Amino acid sequence: xxxxxxxxxxxxxxxxxxxxxxxxxxxxxxxxxxxxxxxxxxxxxxxxxxxxxxxxxxxxxxxxxxxxxxxxxxxxxxxxxxxxxxxxxxxxxxxxxxxxxxxxxxxxxxxxxxxxxxxxxxxxxxxxxxxxxxxxxxxxxxxxxxxxxxxxxxxxxxxxxxxxxxxxxxxxxxxxxxxxxxxxxxxxxxxxxxxxxxxxxxxxxxxxxxxxxxxxxxxxxxxxxxxxxxxxxxxxxxxxxxxxxxxxxxxxxxxxxxxxx
Amino acid sequence: xxxxxxxxxxxxxxxxxxxxxxxxxxxxxxxxxxxxxxxxxxxxxxxxxxxxxxxxxxxxxxxxxxxxxxxxxxxxxxxxxxxxxxxxxxxxxxxxxxxxxxxxxxxxxxxxxxxxxxxxxxxxxxxxxxxxxxxxxxxxxxxxxxxxxxxxxxxxxxxxxxxxxxxxxxxxxxxxxxxxxxxxxxxxxxxxxxxxxxxxxxxxxxxxxxxxxxxxxxxxxxxxxxxxxxxxxxxxxxxxxxxxxxxxxxxxxxxxxxxxxxxxxxxxxxxxxxxxxxxxxxxxxxxxxxxxxxxxxxxxxxxxxxxxxxxxxxxxxxxxxxxxxxxxxxxxxxxxxxxxxxxxxxxxxxxxxxxxxxxxxxxxxxxxxxxxxxxxxxxxxxxxxxxxxxxxxxxxxxxxxxxxxxxxxxxxxxxxxxxxxxxxxxxxxxxxxxxxxxxxxxxxxxxxxxxxxxxxxxxxxxxxxxxxxxxxxxxxxxxxxxxxxxxxxxxxxxxxxxxxxxxxxx
Numbered sequence: 097x098x099x100x101x102x103x104x105x106x107x108x109x110x111x112x113x114x115x116x117x118x119x120x121x122x123x124x125x126x127x128x129x130x131x132x133x134x135x136x137x138x139x140x141x142x143x144x145x146x147x148x149x150x151x152x153x154x155x156x157x158x159x160x161x162x163x164x165x166x167x168x169x170x171x172x173x174x175x176x177x178x179x180x181x182x183x184x185x186x187x188x189x190x191x192x193x194x195x196x197x198x199x200x201x202x203x204x205x206x207x208x209x210x211x212x213x214x215x216x217x218x219x220x221x222x223x224x225x226x227x228x229x230x231x232x233x234x235x236x237x238x239x240x241x242x243x244x245x246x247x248x249x250x251x252x253x254x255x256x257x258x259x260x261x262x263x264x265x266x267x268x269x270x271x272x273x274x275x276x277x278x279x280x281x282x283x284x285x286x287x288x289x290x291x292x293x294x295x296x297x298x299x300x301x302x303x304x305x306x307x308x309x310x311x312x313x314x315x316x317x318x319x320x321x322x323x324x325x326x327x328x329x330x331x332x333x334x335x336x337x338x339x340x341x342x343x344x345x346x347x348x349x350x351x352x353x354x355x356x357x
Numbered sequence: 358x359x360x361x362x363x364x365x366x367x368x369x370x371x372x373x374x375x376x377x378x379x380x381x382x383x384x385x386x387x388x389x390x391x392x393x394x395x396x397x398x399x400x401x402x403x404x405x406x407x408x409x410x411x412x413x414x415x416x417x418x419x420x421x422x423x424x425x426x427x428x429x430x431x432x433x434x435x436x437x438x439x440x441x442x443x444x445x446x447x448x449x450x451x452x453x454x455x456x457x458x459x460x461x462x463x464x465x466x467x468x469x470x471x472x473x474x475x476x477x478x479x480x481x482x483x484x485x486x487x488x489x490x491x492x493x494x495x496x497x498x499x500x501x502x503x504x505x506x507x508x509x510x511x512x513x514x515x516x517x518x519x520x521x522x523x524x525x526x527x528x529x530x531x532x533x534x535x536x537x538x539x540x541x542x543x544x545x546x547x548x549x550x551x552x553x554x555x556x557x558x559x560x561x562x563x564x565x566x567x568x569x570x571x572x573x574x575x576x577x578x579x580x581x582x583x584x585x586x587x588x589x590x591x592x593x594x595x596x597x598x599x600x601x602x603x604x605x606x607x608x609x610x611x612x613x614x615x616x617x618x619x620x621x622x623x624x625x626x627x628x629x630x631x632x633x634x635x636x637x638x639x640x641x642x643x644x645x646x647x648x649x650x651x652x653x654x655x656x657x658x659x660x661x662x663x664x665x666x667x668x669x670x671x672x673x674x675x676x677x678x679x680x681x682x683x684x685x686x687x688x689x690x691x692x693x694x695x696x697x698x699x700x701x702x703x704x705x706x707x708x709x710x711x712x713x714x715x716x717x718x719x720x721x722x723x724x725x726x727x728x729x730x731x732x733x734x735x736x737x738x739x740x741x742x743x744x745x746x747x748x749x750x751x752x753x754x755x756x757x758x759x760x761x762x763x764x765x766x767x768x769x770x771x772x773x774x775x776x777x778x779x780x781x782x783x784x785x786x787x788x789x790x791x792x793x794x795x796x797x798x799x800x801x802x803x804x805x806x807x808x809x810x811x812x813x814x815x816x817x818x819x820x821x822x823x824x825x826x827x828x829x830x831x832x833x834x835x836x837x838x839x840x841x842x843x844x845x846x847x848x849x850x851x852x853x854x855x856x857x858x859x860x861x862x863x
Contacts, residue, residue: 153818157817157818205526206526206853208837208851208852208853210833210835210836210837210851211835212831212833212835212836213509213833213835214831214833216828216831218833218835218836220836220837220851220853225841226820226841226842305842314633315633317632317633318632318633319632320632321628321629321631321632321633322629322632324628325625325626325628325629325632326625327797327842327843328621328624328625328628328640328642328842328843328844328845328846330846334635337527337862339526339527340527340861343526343856347822347839347840347841348822348837348839348848348851348853349816349821349822349823349824349841350822350823350824350836350837350838351813351816351823351824351825351826352823352824352825352826352828352831352836353809353812353813353826353827354826354827354828
């Protein structure tokens with residue numbers, strides 16, 4: 097017996113539809129002085145949006161209590177694997193805990209019973225916008241990424257994330273945490289790759305309903321908004337409280353029901 | 358009044374069985390004597406200028422255009438046409454007025470808005486008549502819906518002006534956006550002006566409003582009301598003009614927030630123009646809303662709701678129930694009952710108090726409706742159109758329905774914005790939901806069923822900003838209105854309608 101053990105390197109993969117996959121393009125980039133990561137393609141974007149769309153109705157139909165528990169379990173999973181993220185996951189875990197608690201409160205904060213001047217029960221409730229693209233900034237820390245994912249999830253949206261181009265590893269590692277949490281496949285999809293390739297494809301995709309633009313790039317913002325306008329996507333950028341962010345990721349639906357014998 | 362006389366044998370035009378005393382198989386005829394609303398009460402000016410900084414002024418370019426009555430093609434008045442210079446002047450007036458307006462205590466700001474509501478109520482009859490003259494909608498609708506709701510919107514938002522800290526979740530610090538540019542459509546001219554102006558003013562913004570080029574008159578009467586209310590000069594500026602004036606307004610230097618109601622194509626254009634800019638934007642755009650009738654619905658009640666859904670305001674309604682989805686088991690009888698009911702609709706003089714369906718708003722819109730109906734026929738859907746005498750002059754389109762409208766047909770996908778209904782069938786709930794959601798639009802939907810539990814179950818799965826259960830086309834200032842998907846973003850009505858007009862700290 098020898099006491100020499102050869103370490104095995106980790107093969108990083110995209111996280112699409114609950115599966116860990118290589119980029120269909122077969123390409124890779126090298127980050128962090130020697131780690132290979134898949135270079136996602138426009139086809140990977142399309143696959144990810146399709147997975148997010150397919151998962152959205154089921155995720156939205158879960159009870160708010162259930163979504164809250166699932167997000168809380170993701171917080172537990174992240175906390176327990178802090179070591180893989182260099183130890184400092186406190187802020188990211190807290191973001192998950194914070195949004196886990198929002199799932200069954202938002203209706204009370206944003207919803208209304210409307211005192212209409214006619215014999216109807218009229219009520220407005222916050223509903224998920226649909227599929228949300230999260231466009232990360234170049235230096236986004238894990239906590240910002242987790243916040244940008246947890247907010248749309250809390251209200252029943254599904255997400256496709258374009259991870260930071262130069263620092264995708266925390267995001268890809270996060271996928272491995274979420275992959276063993278109770279978050280259904282397709283609810284979160286994570287893509288590494290080039291911003292210039294992924295972001296326009298995501299912003300222009302006709303089945304994306306909203307975009308969280310954290311790129312912080314004013315020139316790119318113009319392009320993103322122009323792509324967004326093709327299908328009237330909502331775009332969200334800048335500083336927001338968690339409630340403002342949640343509000344921007346929901347649609348109020350007003351239902352009228354007659355009152356009478 | 359035109360009357361249809363094409364009811365099937367043995368059925369009266371109001372859908373009842375023939376009375377026992379009537380000769381069998383001879384349809385009763387329900388003739389209505391003309392009941393025109395008198396226009397004596399209305400004194401329109403020959404010419405209307407632009408309303409800038411509290412005064413009616415000449416347009417910089419000197420351009421005027423007639424606004425016509427679409428029911429007669431007769432001109433009603435000459436109306437100034439704003440150009441880019443006028444837009445700049447109006448924005449400057451709004452900018453100058455904004456700090457003092459925002460600094461007014463909320464209660465005082467609200468009192469001006471209450472005054473506007475009261476003056477609209479006092480001049481309700483005049484406003485209703487002018488709305489009908491300028492736009493072609495039946496007087497009973499302008500009298501009973503447009504004008505009362507416009508007053509109600511001002512009344513509702515007036516009351517928010519001193520309660521903004523409670524209206525919006527957050528730290529209670531609410532800052533107006535500043536100067537807002539607002540562009541409104543021709544289908545509910547005064548009501549849309551109210552939807553836009555009331556929340557903007559309540560939150561301390563000042564406004565430049567562009568009414569639609571075919572229906573500027575009630576906005577200009579509103580300008581008179583603003584003068585009468587002694588609203589400080591510059592707080593509201595009204596710029597009649599065509600699409601180029603609207604395009605200039607939403608791109609104008611110094612605009613902090615844009616609100617637009619109109620077509621999805623123009624909405625997309627505005628969003629593109631504002632790309633990358635920190636300018637608030639709300640868009641209330643088109644729709645192709647599904648009206649879903651389940652087999653357990655009260656069918657006669659549903660027929661009334663379908664008629665209300667698609668023929669109200671000649672179908673010039675963004676949330677019109679223009680796609681009828683009927684459960685297969687009741688489809689045949691449903692369509693026959695609807696067809697019978699449609700033939701009893703009274704089409705003609707919008708000023709007649711009995712009229713159900715008035716004039717199409719413009720020659721351009723009539724051509725658009727005709728083109729899409731032609732496409733429906735060409736693509737193989739079955740057209741049934743009410744056969745009735747129509748006035749010789751003016752723009753008219755008799756109510757129509759298409760049976761066997763496939764989801765791929767243009768009449769099922771594109772907004773017709775006219776009195777044309779596309780009918781298709783479904784078998785299961787899941788199919789109804791899938792078909793209803795199979796549209797880039799997501800503005801509204803209707804559900805007809807006797808089971809409340811089913812109605813709420815289906816409503817929860819519809820991608821629609823408004824869902825009417827066993828009713829259709831009800832509106833109220835307290836209830837948020839706005840779309841999912843390509844029907845736009847942002848809400849009007851309710852506390853939610855205040856949010857686009859303020860900034861809040863993070």
